Amino acid sequence: MNKDLKILIVDDFSTMRRIIKNLLRELGFNNTSEADDGQTALPMLKTGKFDFLVTDWNMPGMDGLALLKSVRADPNLSNMPVLMVTAEAKREQIVIAAGAGVNGYVVKPFTAITLNEKIEKIFNRLEK
Amino acid sequence: MNNEDKPEVVEITYLTQAYMNRLQSLNSAIESKDEETIINIVGELTTLRESSLYQELGMLTREIHDSITNFGNDERIAQLANEDIPDAKERLNFIVTKTDEAAHRTMTAAEETMTVMDGLSVEADAMRKRWSQFRNRELSKTEFILLSDEITQFFESVGLQGSTVNSQMTEIMLAQDYQDITGQMIKQVVTMVKEVEEKLVRLVAISGLADVPAAVKKEEAKVSNGEKAEGPQLPSADKEVVASSQGDVDDLLASLGF
Numbered sequence: 207m208n209k210d211l212k213i214l215i216v217d218d219f220s221t222m223r224r225i226i227k228n229l230l231r232e233l234g235f236n237n238t239s240e241a242d243d244g245q246t247a248l249p250m251l252k253t254g255k256f257d258f259l260v261t262d263w264n265m266p267g268m269d270g271l272a273l274l275k276s277v278r279a280d281p282n283l284s285n286m287p288v289l290m291v292t293a294e295a296k297r298e299q300i301v302i303a304a305g306a307g308v309n310g311y312v313v314k315p316f317t318a319i320t321l322n323e324k325i326e327k328i329f330n331r332l333e334k
Numbered sequence: 335m336n337n338e339d340k341p342e343v344v345e346i347t348y349l350t351q352a353y354m355n356r357l358q359s360l361n362s363a364i365e366s367k368d369e370e371t372i373i374n375i376v377g378e379l380t381t382l383r384e385s386s387l388y389q390e391l392g393m394l395t396r397e398i399h400d401s402i403t404n405f406g407n408d409e410r411i412a413q414l415a416n417e418d419i420p421d422a423k424e425r426l427n428f429i430v431t432k433t434d435e436a437a438h439r440t441m442t443a444a445e446e447t448m449t450v451m452d453g454l455s456v457e458a459d460a461m462r463k464r465w466s467q468f469r470n471r472e473l474s475k476t477e478f479i480l481l482s483d484e485i486t487q488f489f490e491s492v493g494l495q496g497s498t499v500n501s502q503m504t505e506i507m508l509a510q511d512y513q514d515i516t517g518q519m520i521k522q523v524v525t526m527v528k529e530v531e532e533k534l535v536r537l538v539a540i541s542g543l544a545d546v547p548a549a550v551k552k553e554e555a556k557v558s559n560g561e562k563a564e565g566p567q568l569p570s571a572d573k574e575v576v577a578s579s580q581g582d583v584d585d586l587l588a589s590l591g592f
Contacts, residue, residue: 264563293566
Protein backbone atom coordinates (compact mmCIF):
# COMPACT_ATOMS: atom_id res chain seq x y z
CA MET A 207 0.00 0.00 0.00
CA ASN A 208 1.23 3.47 -0.89
CA LYS A 209 1.99 5.22 2.41
CA ASP A 210 2.26 8.64 0.75
CA LEU A 211 -1.51 8.79 0.31
CA LYS A 212 -2.91 12.20 1.07
CA ILE A 213 -5.67 11.71 3.64
CA LEU A 214 -8.35 14.15 4.88
CA ILE A 215 -9.72 13.54 8.40
CA VAL A 216 -13.13 15.12 9.07
CA ASP A 217 -14.55 15.20 12.61
CA ASP A 218 -16.03 18.01 14.70
CA PHE A 219 -14.12 16.89 17.80
CA SER A 220 -10.46 17.85 17.73
CA THR A 221 -9.60 15.01 20.12
CA MET A 222 -11.02 12.45 17.70
CA ARG A 223 -9.16 14.01 14.75
CA ARG A 224 -5.99 13.84 16.78
CA ILE A 225 -6.53 10.18 17.70
CA ILE A 226 -7.20 9.20 14.07
CA LYS A 227 -4.20 11.25 12.90
CA ASN A 228 -1.94 9.50 15.43
CA LEU A 229 -3.26 6.06 14.53
CA LEU A 230 -2.74 6.78 10.82
CA ARG A 231 0.80 7.92 11.59
CA GLU A 232 1.40 4.67 13.46
CA LEU A 233 0.26 2.87 10.31
CA GLY A 234 2.79 4.89 8.32
CA PHE A 235 0.47 7.51 6.81
CA ASN A 236 2.04 10.89 7.52
CA ASN A 237 0.36 12.99 4.85
CA THR A 238 -2.85 13.96 6.65
CA SER A 239 -5.00 17.11 6.87
CA GLU A 240 -7.98 17.92 9.07
CA ALA A 241 -11.41 19.56 8.72
CA ASP A 242 -14.11 20.02 11.36
CA ASP A 243 -17.19 19.42 9.19
CA GLY A 244 -18.38 18.74 5.65
CA GLN A 245 -18.62 22.41 4.73
CA THR A 246 -14.93 22.93 5.48
CA ALA A 247 -13.96 19.58 4.01
CA LEU A 248 -15.63 19.83 0.62
CA PRO A 249 -13.61 22.82 -0.74
CA MET A 250 -10.43 21.17 0.59
CA LEU A 251 -11.30 17.96 -1.24
CA LYS A 252 -12.03 19.86 -4.45
CA THR A 253 -8.67 21.62 -4.56
CA GLY A 254 -6.38 19.53 -2.33
CA LYS A 255 -5.81 16.39 -4.47
CA PHE A 256 -6.66 14.03 -1.62
CA ASP A 257 -6.51 10.25 -2.10
CA PHE A 258 -8.62 9.14 0.83
CA LEU A 259 -11.36 10.56 3.06
CA VAL A 260 -11.98 9.52 6.66
CA THR A 261 -15.13 11.15 8.02
CA ASP A 262 -17.40 11.21 11.05
CA TRP A 263 -21.18 11.27 10.45
CA ASN A 264 -22.67 13.47 13.17
CA MET A 265 -21.29 16.99 12.68
CA PRO A 266 -22.78 20.48 12.70
CA GLY A 267 -23.02 22.30 9.36
CA MET A 268 -22.67 19.59 6.74
CA ASP A 269 -22.71 16.08 8.23
CA GLY A 270 -20.71 13.11 7.01
CA LEU A 271 -23.53 11.51 5.00
CA ALA A 272 -24.14 14.77 3.11
CA LEU A 273 -20.39 15.04 2.52
CA LEU A 274 -20.27 11.48 1.21
CA LYS A 275 -23.18 12.21 -1.15
CA SER A 276 -21.49 15.43 -2.36
CA VAL A 277 -18.27 13.53 -3.02
CA ARG A 278 -20.09 10.82 -4.99
CA ALA A 279 -21.99 13.50 -6.96
CA ASP A 280 -18.83 15.40 -7.96
CA PRO A 281 -17.33 13.87 -11.14
CA ASN A 282 -13.79 14.79 -10.01
CA LEU A 283 -14.18 13.20 -6.58
CA SER A 284 -16.71 10.42 -7.17
CA ASN A 285 -14.09 7.65 -7.12
CA MET A 286 -12.45 8.72 -3.86
CA PRO A 287 -12.47 5.97 -1.22
CA VAL A 288 -14.40 7.05 1.87
CA LEU A 289 -14.17 5.47 5.32
CA MET A 290 -16.81 6.45 7.84
CA VAL A 291 -15.68 6.46 11.48
CA THR A 292 -18.76 7.20 13.53
CA ALA A 293 -20.79 6.55 16.65
CA GLU A 294 -23.89 6.02 14.49
CA ALA A 295 -24.57 2.33 15.01
CA LYS A 296 -28.18 1.85 13.94
CA ARG A 297 -28.56 -0.85 11.33
CA GLU A 298 -30.80 1.44 9.30
CA GLN A 299 -28.03 4.06 9.19
CA ILE A 300 -25.34 1.60 8.15
CA VAL A 301 -27.57 0.47 5.30
CA ILE A 302 -28.10 4.10 4.25
CA ALA A 303 -24.36 4.81 4.33
CA ALA A 304 -23.71 1.70 2.25
CA GLY A 305 -26.36 2.85 -0.21
CA ALA A 306 -24.71 6.27 -0.44
CA GLY A 307 -21.48 4.56 -1.49
CA VAL A 308 -19.30 4.37 1.60
CA ASN A 309 -16.24 2.09 1.21
CA GLY A 310 -15.87 1.16 4.88
CA TYR A 311 -17.69 1.73 8.15
CA VAL A 312 -16.03 1.78 11.58
CA VAL A 313 -18.11 2.30 14.74
CA LYS A 314 -16.72 4.26 17.66
CA PRO A 315 -15.14 3.37 19.98
CA PHE A 316 -12.69 1.53 17.74
CA THR A 317 -9.19 0.08 17.96
CA ALA A 318 -6.06 0.73 15.91
CA ILE A 319 -6.36 -2.83 14.58
CA THR A 320 -9.90 -2.26 13.28
CA LEU A 321 -8.91 0.99 11.60
CA ASN A 322 -5.91 -0.64 9.93
CA GLU A 323 -7.98 -3.64 8.84
CA LYS A 324 -10.66 -1.49 7.20
CA ILE A 325 -8.13 0.77 5.44
CA GLU A 326 -6.25 -2.25 4.09
CA LYS A 327 -9.48 -3.85 2.96
CA ILE A 328 -10.52 -0.71 1.10
CA PHE A 329 -7.21 -0.41 -0.76
CA ASN A 330 -6.93 -4.11 -1.48
CA ARG A 331 -10.31 -4.00 -3.13
CA LEU A 332 -9.43 -0.87 -5.11
CA GLU A 333 -6.21 -2.41 -6.38
CA LYS A 334 -8.04 -5.45 -7.76
CA MET B 335 -60.24 -1.24 46.77
CA ASN B 336 -63.08 -2.13 49.15
CA ASN B 337 -62.40 0.95 51.24
CA GLU B 338 -62.71 3.15 48.21
CA ASP B 339 -65.96 1.53 47.15
CA LYS B 340 -67.66 1.95 50.53
CA PRO B 341 -68.69 5.65 50.38
CA GLU B 342 -70.25 4.98 46.99
CA VAL B 343 -72.29 2.09 48.39
CA VAL B 344 -73.56 4.32 51.23
CA GLU B 345 -74.50 7.03 48.77
CA ILE B 346 -76.36 4.61 46.52
CA THR B 347 -78.34 3.40 49.53
CA TYR B 348 -79.11 7.00 50.47
CA LEU B 349 -80.08 7.81 46.88
CA THR B 350 -82.09 4.61 46.53
CA GLN B 351 -83.98 5.50 49.70
CA ALA B 352 -84.77 8.98 48.30
CA TYR B 353 -85.90 7.48 44.98
CA MET B 354 -88.01 4.82 46.77
CA ASN B 355 -89.77 7.46 48.89
CA ARG B 356 -90.63 9.49 45.77
CA LEU B 357 -91.73 6.39 43.85
CA GLN B 358 -94.05 5.29 46.69
CA SER B 359 -95.62 8.77 46.75
CA LEU B 360 -95.83 8.67 42.94
CA ASN B 361 -97.56 5.31 43.09
CA SER B 362 -100.22 6.50 45.55
CA ALA B 363 -100.68 9.73 43.56
CA ILE B 364 -101.29 7.69 40.40
CA GLU B 365 -103.76 5.47 42.26
CA SER B 366 -105.64 8.54 43.51
CA LYS B 367 -105.26 10.13 40.02
CA ASP B 368 -103.76 13.27 41.61
CA GLU B 369 -102.26 14.82 38.48
CA GLU B 370 -100.70 17.83 40.20
CA THR B 371 -98.82 15.67 42.74
CA ILE B 372 -97.65 13.32 39.92
CA ILE B 373 -96.09 16.26 38.04
CA ASN B 374 -94.49 17.57 41.25
CA ILE B 375 -92.95 14.18 42.12
CA VAL B 376 -91.59 13.66 38.58
CA GLY B 377 -90.04 17.13 38.90
CA GLU B 378 -88.52 16.14 42.25
CA LEU B 379 -87.10 12.93 40.70
CA THR B 380 -85.41 14.95 37.92
CA THR B 381 -83.93 17.39 40.43
CA LEU B 382 -82.70 14.49 42.55
CA ARG B 383 -80.94 12.96 39.51
CA GLU B 384 -79.40 16.29 38.43
CA SER B 385 -78.20 17.26 41.88
CA SER B 386 -76.38 13.97 42.42
CA LEU B 387 -74.67 14.44 39.03
CA TYR B 388 -73.67 17.99 39.88
CA GLN B 389 -72.37 16.82 43.24
CA GLU B 390 -70.07 14.30 41.56
CA LEU B 391 -68.95 16.86 39.01
CA GLY B 392 -68.31 19.38 41.79
CA MET B 393 -66.17 16.89 43.69
CA LEU B 394 -64.15 16.10 40.58
CA THR B 395 -63.64 19.79 39.80
CA ARG B 396 -62.46 20.41 43.37
CA GLU B 397 -59.97 17.54 43.12
CA ILE B 398 -58.52 18.82 39.84
CA HIS B 399 -58.43 22.37 41.16
CA ASP B 400 -56.60 21.27 44.33
CA SER B 401 -54.08 19.25 42.36
CA ILE B 402 -53.32 22.13 40.01
CA THR B 403 -53.09 24.64 42.86
CA ASN B 404 -50.76 22.37 44.83
CA PHE B 405 -48.66 21.84 41.74
CA GLY B 406 -48.45 25.58 41.06
CA ASN B 407 -47.59 26.30 44.68
CA ASP B 408 -44.70 23.86 44.58
CA GLU B 409 -41.79 26.30 44.94
CA ARG B 410 -39.39 23.55 44.04
CA ILE B 411 -40.63 23.64 40.42
CA ALA B 412 -39.78 27.34 40.06
CA GLN B 413 -36.41 26.64 41.61
CA LEU B 414 -35.81 23.76 39.22
CA ALA B 415 -36.68 25.89 36.20
CA ASN B 416 -34.86 29.04 37.29
CA GLU B 417 -31.79 27.64 38.98
CA ASP B 418 -31.23 23.90 38.77
CA ILE B 419 -31.72 23.42 35.03
CA PRO B 420 -29.48 26.36 33.97
CA ASP B 421 -26.99 25.13 36.57
CA ALA B 422 -27.10 21.61 35.10
CA LYS B 423 -26.48 23.02 31.61
CA GLU B 424 -23.44 24.83 32.91
CA ARG B 425 -22.19 21.70 34.61
CA LEU B 426 -22.59 19.61 31.45
CA ASN B 427 -20.74 22.23 29.40
CA PHE B 428 -18.01 22.27 32.02
CA ILE B 429 -17.76 18.47 31.72
CA VAL B 430 -17.36 18.76 27.93
CA THR B 431 -14.55 21.31 28.38
CA LYS B 432 -12.88 19.34 31.15
CA THR B 433 -12.89 16.02 29.27
CA ASP B 434 -11.66 17.77 26.12
CA GLU B 435 -8.77 19.31 28.05
CA ALA B 436 -7.89 15.98 29.64
CA ALA B 437 -7.92 14.19 26.29
CA HIS B 438 -5.60 16.79 24.73
CA ARG B 439 -3.29 16.80 27.77
CA THR B 440 -3.03 13.01 27.58
CA MET B 441 -2.41 12.99 23.84
CA THR B 442 0.24 15.70 24.05
CA ALA B 443 2.11 13.70 26.68
CA ALA B 444 1.74 10.49 24.64
CA GLU B 445 2.94 12.19 21.46
CA GLU B 446 6.00 13.64 23.21
CA THR B 447 6.80 10.24 24.68
CA MET B 448 6.51 8.62 21.27
CA THR B 449 8.92 11.19 19.80
CA VAL B 450 11.45 10.50 22.58
CA MET B 451 11.15 6.74 22.17
CA ASP B 452 11.47 6.98 18.37
CA GLY B 453 14.65 9.05 18.81
CA LEU B 454 16.10 6.57 21.29
CA SER B 455 15.37 3.58 19.09
CA VAL B 456 16.98 5.27 16.05
CA GLU B 457 20.09 6.13 18.10
CA ALA B 458 20.28 2.66 19.62
CA ASP B 459 19.94 1.06 16.21
CA ALA B 460 22.85 3.11 14.78
CA MET B 461 24.94 2.32 17.84
CA ARG B 462 24.19 -1.40 17.61
CA LYS B 463 25.45 -1.49 14.02
CA ARG B 464 28.70 0.26 15.00
CA TRP B 465 29.05 -2.03 18.02
CA SER B 466 28.78 -5.18 15.93
CA GLN B 467 31.36 -3.69 13.53
CA PHE B 468 33.66 -3.27 16.51
CA ARG B 469 33.04 -6.84 17.65
CA ASN B 470 33.87 -8.03 14.13
CA ARG B 471 37.09 -6.03 14.42
CA GLU B 472 36.01 -3.78 11.55
CA LEU B 473 36.69 -0.47 13.37
CA SER B 474 39.96 1.45 13.44
CA LYS B 475 41.32 2.76 16.73
CA THR B 476 40.12 6.35 16.04
CA GLU B 477 36.71 5.03 15.03
CA PHE B 478 36.53 3.06 18.26
CA ILE B 479 37.40 6.13 20.36
CA LEU B 480 34.64 8.01 18.55
CA LEU B 481 32.17 5.16 19.20
CA SER B 482 33.19 5.01 22.82
CA ASP B 483 32.40 8.74 23.20
CA GLU B 484 29.05 8.24 21.46
CA ILE B 485 28.19 5.38 23.78
CA THR B 486 28.97 7.52 26.81
CA GLN B 487 26.73 10.28 25.44
CA PHE B 488 24.01 7.76 24.65
CA PHE B 489 23.97 6.49 28.25
CA GLU B 490 23.62 10.05 29.52
CA SER B 491 20.87 10.77 27.01
CA VAL B 492 18.99 7.58 27.95
CA GLY B 493 19.02 8.71 31.58
CA LEU B 494 17.71 12.17 30.65
CA GLN B 495 15.11 10.93 28.18
CA GLY B 496 14.05 8.31 30.71
CA SER B 497 13.13 11.00 33.19
CA THR B 498 11.31 12.93 30.42
CA VAL B 499 9.24 9.83 29.64
CA ASN B 500 8.62 9.35 33.33
CA SER B 501 7.29 12.88 33.78
CA GLN B 502 5.10 12.48 30.67
CA MET B 503 3.61 9.33 32.22
CA THR B 504 2.94 11.26 35.44
CA GLU B 505 1.28 13.96 33.32
CA ILE B 506 -0.95 11.30 31.71
CA MET B 507 -1.94 10.00 35.14
CA LEU B 508 -2.67 13.47 36.47
CA ALA B 509 -4.76 14.29 33.41
CA GLN B 510 -7.20 11.58 34.56
CA ASP B 511 -8.27 13.74 37.51
CA TYR B 512 -11.20 14.93 35.40
CA GLN B 513 -12.97 11.63 36.09
CA ASP B 514 -13.48 12.40 39.78
CA ILE B 515 -14.88 15.89 39.36
CA THR B 516 -16.96 15.20 36.23
CA GLY B 517 -18.26 11.97 37.76
CA GLN B 518 -19.57 13.88 40.76
CA MET B 519 -21.12 16.54 38.55
CA ILE B 520 -22.83 13.98 36.35
CA LYS B 521 -24.33 12.37 39.46
CA GLN B 522 -25.71 15.77 40.56
CA VAL B 523 -27.29 16.29 37.15
CA VAL B 524 -28.77 12.76 37.19
CA THR B 525 -30.38 13.47 40.59
CA MET B 526 -31.87 16.69 39.20
CA VAL B 527 -33.17 14.97 36.07
CA LYS B 528 -34.80 12.31 38.27
CA GLU B 529 -36.60 15.00 40.27
CA VAL B 530 -37.82 16.74 37.11
CA GLU B 531 -39.03 13.36 35.85
CA GLU B 532 -41.09 12.83 39.02
CA LYS B 533 -42.67 16.29 38.70
CA LEU B 534 -43.48 15.67 35.06
CA VAL B 535 -45.10 12.33 35.86
CA ARG B 536 -47.31 14.14 38.38
CA LEU B 537 -48.21 16.78 35.82
CA VAL B 538 -49.13 14.10 33.30
CA ALA B 539 -51.28 12.37 35.93
CA ILE B 540 -53.13 15.62 36.69
CA SER B 541 -53.80 16.34 33.02
CA GLY B 542 -55.21 12.83 32.66
CA LEU B 543 -52.74 11.72 30.02
CA ALA B 544 -51.67 8.86 32.24
CA ASP B 545 -54.14 6.57 30.47
CA VAL B 546 -52.30 6.79 27.15
CA PRO B 547 -50.44 3.46 26.87
CA ALA B 548 -46.73 4.03 27.51
CA ALA B 549 -45.74 2.07 24.41
CA VAL B 550 -47.82 4.30 22.14
CA LYS B 551 -46.23 7.45 23.55
CA LYS B 552 -42.75 6.04 23.14
CA GLU B 553 -43.51 5.04 19.57
CA GLU B 554 -44.81 8.52 18.73
CA ALA B 555 -41.77 10.20 20.22
CA LYS B 556 -39.37 7.98 18.37
CA VAL B 557 -40.38 8.43 14.75
CA SER B 558 -36.86 8.59 13.38
CA ASN B 559 -35.40 9.59 10.07
CA GLY B 560 -32.59 7.19 9.16
CA GLU B 561 -30.52 9.89 7.49
CA LYS B 562 -30.32 11.93 10.64
CA ALA B 563 -27.30 11.38 12.84
CA GLU B 564 -28.36 10.43 16.35
CA GLY B 565 -25.04 10.01 18.12
CA PRO B 566 -23.91 7.10 20.24
CA GLN B 567 -26.40 4.44 21.34
CA LEU B 568 -26.49 2.96 24.82
CA PRO B 569 -24.93 -0.49 25.20
CA SER B 570 -28.39 -1.66 26.30
CA ALA B 571 -29.96 -0.48 23.01
CA ASP B 572 -32.27 -2.77 21.02
CA LYS B 573 -30.11 -5.34 19.24
CA GLU B 574 -32.55 -5.57 16.33
CA VAL B 575 -32.08 -1.89 15.59
CA VAL B 576 -28.52 -1.21 16.70
CA ALA B 577 -25.32 -2.94 15.65
CA SER B 578 -23.61 -3.34 19.00
CA SER B 579 -20.11 -4.11 17.77
CA GLN B 580 -17.80 -3.74 14.79
CA GLY B 581 -18.49 -7.45 14.15
CA ASP B 582 -22.22 -6.72 13.77
CA VAL B 583 -21.43 -3.84 11.40
CA ASP B 584 -19.17 -6.08 9.31
CA ASP B 585 -21.81 -8.83 9.17
CA LEU B 586 -24.46 -6.35 8.08
CA LEU B 587 -22.20 -4.88 5.39
CA ALA B 588 -21.23 -8.38 4.23
CA SER B 589 -24.92 -9.21 3.87
CA LEU B 590 -25.20 -6.16 1.60
CA GLY B 591 -22.36 -7.49 -0.59
CA PHE B 592 -19.49 -5.51 0.91
